[in-house]
Amino acid sequence: MGSPFDINGGACVAMVGKDCVAIACDLRLGMQALTISNNFPKIFNFAPSTYLGLTGLATDVNTVSDLFRYKVNMYRLREERHISPQTLANLVSSSLYEKRFGPFFVSPVLAGINQTTGKPFICGFDSIGCIDFAKDFIVSGTASDQLFGTCEGLWEPDLGAEDLFETISQALLSAVDRDALSGWGAQVYIIEKDKVTQRLLKGRQD
């Protein structure tokens, strides 16, 4: 058996634009080459403008998203406010590092807009919580090699919301078509200061 990170397959990408961020994932759930479901979203909402994408072992995508739903709900009750993307990033990091010697096999991607500063924020993590801050884009999953290529080629600074949607969608769809373990449709979130747009992309169903 190969790495736990590529048993189920999946891809996720986040990008920064001008006063907006985007995060997108594919919808496949598989076991090796066999596809089980083409409706398995990997992006989860934790505050009005804060989203977390989780790729890797599907059981840990479930476990980790459930765990953070619990932790963020407790945070919101204690603090009586929504969690900021920066705070969530540190929560994700420390929670993953708690399992340093028996990690969750996930590669999270975080995207959001800080409601106090109004600034876009994205970052990625490895499975033990090392944060990768980026000014441009973050990729993860079995199509991450392909995503690095498509993002490097298509992304440019200060894209508006509509252009950013087009860019992230083309980057993801092109990348997953070169990866046998991801694809089967995609989900895209465009996050602006006080508006979030969710779109479903059909994509190739093979």
Added chain:
Amino acid sequence: MAASKAIMRGPTIIKAEDDKTRQLNKNTLMAFSGEAGDTVQFAEFVQANVQLYSMRNDTELNPAAVANFVRGELARSLRSRSPYTVNLLLGGIDPTTQTPHLYWIDYLASLASVPYAAHGYAQYYCLSLLDKHHNPNIDLEQGMKLLGMCTDELKRRLPIDYKGVLVKIITKDGVKEVDFDNDKIVRSA
């Protein structure tokens, strides 16, 4: 929901009328496969706990709640010293919305809500048939016909005799076993 009736130990069939399902509450049924011993132990453990919850809180759990509970227990077991090796299919009707649900759970505790699913060798033979012939508005009669196509294909292509299938259907009135013709002879292609 259909499950084979044979219990095997190596190449030997030791039981031919086995029921690989457990009813968790009035409107949810769970089918299981996997390591001998683990399967029934785990199924009866969650069955008891779902029923205990309903007695304590005087509420019937909906299929989504049951599925997430079962997944949680399996996920906890996965990172223990001796994990359960159990694959599950969990079907049920939501008592409040009257909508049907089906959940696919594997031994790693991956949970997916799906329109149709299979575990074990059946996946390789049946999923393509289901892809082609299933539609979201399929009725019971068409469903049983499609199940027949699946079992025919298993008889045609599987080199082992799984001793037919036991079929149960879940409606808003509860779970009931239905007659299924397992004696039909299917010739190899």
